[in-house]
Amino acid sequence: MDKNYWKNIYSKQSEDERPSLFALNVVESIGVEGKSIIELGCGNGRDAICFANANADKVVAVDQCENIIELLQHRYQQVGNLDFQCRDFTCMEDSVPFDIVYSRFTLHSISKAQQHKVILWACRNLKNGGRLCIEVRGQKNEIFKVGEPVEGEPDAFILNDHYRRFLNFEAFCEELRSCHFQIDYAEEQKGFAPYNGQDETYIRVIASRPL
Template identity: 30%
Template sequence: MDSSVSYREHPSYWNDFYQRGHAAAPRLPSQFAAFALGEMLTPDSPMGQIDGVIEFGCGNGRDSQLFAAHGLSVLGLDESIEAIGLCRVAGLPAHARFECCAARQAREAVEVFAEQHSRVAVYARFFLHAISEEDEHSLLALLQATLPEGAPLFLEYRTTADADQHKIFGESHYRRYLDHRATLARIAAAGFATVYEIEGRGFAKYREEDALVGRCIAIRNASLA
């Protein structure tokens, strides 16, 4: 796949990946999911205790499974119908729901889910770098318009220094390597105040690959909208 072409123009790529090669995809929850869960369930956290999680780019549901196993309601969204199919047959509890939906088309689903829960978090791991700049803008605008004040956003993404590193899954994945500081600035411009951020290695190690990633937690702040 041409790395300059967005996922939107190749919707069959991830369907093929999960249909044919899903056995190779990790099944255990990511380190970032465990980190985010700890923050979500901390009683005295400044974001409050979360009761619902919206995951964008949920893939095979491995991180959504962790959230659901700890009692959180989950809405998992992915544009790949094959990925959503894997999630739906995974035997998850009724409080985990999955929809085949592009992020730019998820406004109604996000609004309904947010209305049904007292404190909602948005989670997206390795999703921001897998969509185009245009789709990132649409996603941040959607979250700015739909999330209530105080809602946290958990993001992890590959950064520019990771571009030349060997990848387990090769170069066929679309990856838009992000400048960490510029990404934080765009998140802030969308009305989110960053309360935690870091860039480095050791956060997303998979077999012999140790990706250089950026992480952040940002809180929806009405005064910054």
């Protein structure tokens, strides 16, 4: 939806390359060693690289932006457990199931209908007992309702030429349950992703596909 916005950012290579607190939390709380992981919307690859360094068996990391994926493919071509792919994660074909589907700050970039498609895809493409790990902007986020409302997409706004849709926390958890996920952890609070001296409110959810 916002591909040119991201391509432009990646062409400047100005993004933070340290792993996010969410990735570190996943490594710590779930453990990634020996596991297969797919990251949806990997951006500059910082979290995928963190999982690979933490001895994941295989990390597939997809993003829609050719420029950042080509750079990452070139830079990490010798790293056997890292596979960067240029794909639209809202229309992925089914694959060999993963242990973990990870998505940070990406579900708010797509429409509600696309989000539902992605959740169903995750359910089909996780192993039994596999985990879905999501961090995303919700309606308690400080810039909810700031900007131009998007016609036909409630809770979505354009601010500085950038689309964001703010998830309703309870409705999102209910959507996951309706897709047969069990919620292991769900909070909407500050402290998840402090950035540039600001500590905004975000949703973090870890859910399991039942055994």
